[in-house]
Amino acid sequence: NLILNEAKSIGVVVPNIGNPFFSSFIDGIQRVSREFDYLPFNFSGHNNPKLEEYYVEQLIARGTNGLIIASSSITKDTINGILKKNRTPYLLMDQNPLSDGDQVRTSDKVGGHLVAKYLLSMGHKKIVIIVPDDATDNIKLRITGFKEELTDQNINPDETVSIIFTPLTKLGGYDVAGAVIDSGASAVFAVNDEMAIGLYRGLKNLGIEVPRDISVMGYDGIDLGTYVEPALTTIQQPIARMGELAMQLLINRINNPDINHQVVELPVRLIQRESVVNIS
Numbered sequence: 001n002l003i004l005n006e007a008k009s010i011g012v013v014v015p016n017i018g019n020p021f022f023s024s025f026i027d028g029i030q031r032v033s034r035e036f037d038y039l040p041f042n043f044s045g046h047n048n049p050k051l052e053e054y055y056v057e058q059l060i061a062r063g064t065n066g067l068i069i070a071s072s073s074i075t076k077d078t079i080n081g082i083l084k085k086n087r088t089p090y091l092l093m094d095q096n097p098l099s100d101g102d103q104v105r106t107s108d109k110v111g112g113h114l115v116a117k118y119l120l121s122m123g124h125k126k127i128v129i130i131v132p133d134d135a136t137d138n139i140k141l142r143i144t145g146f147k148e149e150l151t152d153q154n155i156n157p158d159e160t161v162s163i164i165f166t167p168l169t170k171l172g173g174y175d176v177a178g179a180v181i182d183s184g185a186s187a188v189f190a191v192n193d194e195m196a197i198g199l200y201r202g203l204k205n206l207g208i209e210v211p212r213d214i215s216v217m218g219y220d221g222i223d224l225g226t227y228v229e230p231a232l233t234t235i236q237q238p239i240a241r242m243g244e245l246a247m248q249l250l251i252n253r254i255n256n257p258d259i260n261h262q263v264v265e266l267p268v269r270l271i272q273r274e275s276v277v278n279i280s
């Protein structure tokens, strides 16, 4: 207890530490932690509320100074019963929907608009979205923005867009390659890059070539996207910056427990690479 307190520690819970998105995010946290002499302890919650509760309890019992929670399955009971009760400073973000307290988020809805605007400008009129059926709020916003853009351009989303549900993983993307082809779409919007990269492999196994036969767009801007073939067109989230800012806000909160809620929204941008072709 004493040792952790002296070291000034913070706990970080992410949904899936195997996704490069979360390694970049943790990198950002680590950079600011180092600057301010904090030690971050990182955990992957694997979308298991019991496991997350366990880590949160253990961190608090060991005297951690604050928590950053990016995972979605932490419950209100854990927040109220453990974090608030112990007066532990915390910050919720990314997949976490509980809009309570300090937050760092990105413009997910704008991101959805950018995807739709770009695919439409490239002449795509039949688009399939691959998304988990239990999508978290940040991801749902991407789809809301996407559909809004169609409506803004007087295009009926029901006639243009189909949805295929699959997990937010490489395997999730891989598994739906056949269904994507059967949908007859000329372009796919994968709601994260990992799914898009898994889909690449599934399509290749079926003899389908991206983007000659079908265009693919991802979301996140993980560095892997520049190394796959063809390089992945995507929406860049400022991932490491999200981590840096989360840590800065948490330190503010630790040092000034009574300041107003701090909410920061960071912008996203389109990165045009090689996985989408113009078919108009």
Ligand code: RIB
Pocket (backbone or CB within 6 Å): 019, 021, 094, 095, 136, 138, 139, 191, 192, 193, 194, 219, 220, 237
């Ligand atoms: O790839 C991980 C995804 O989960 C990202 O899109 C991020 O925003 C998170 O919600």
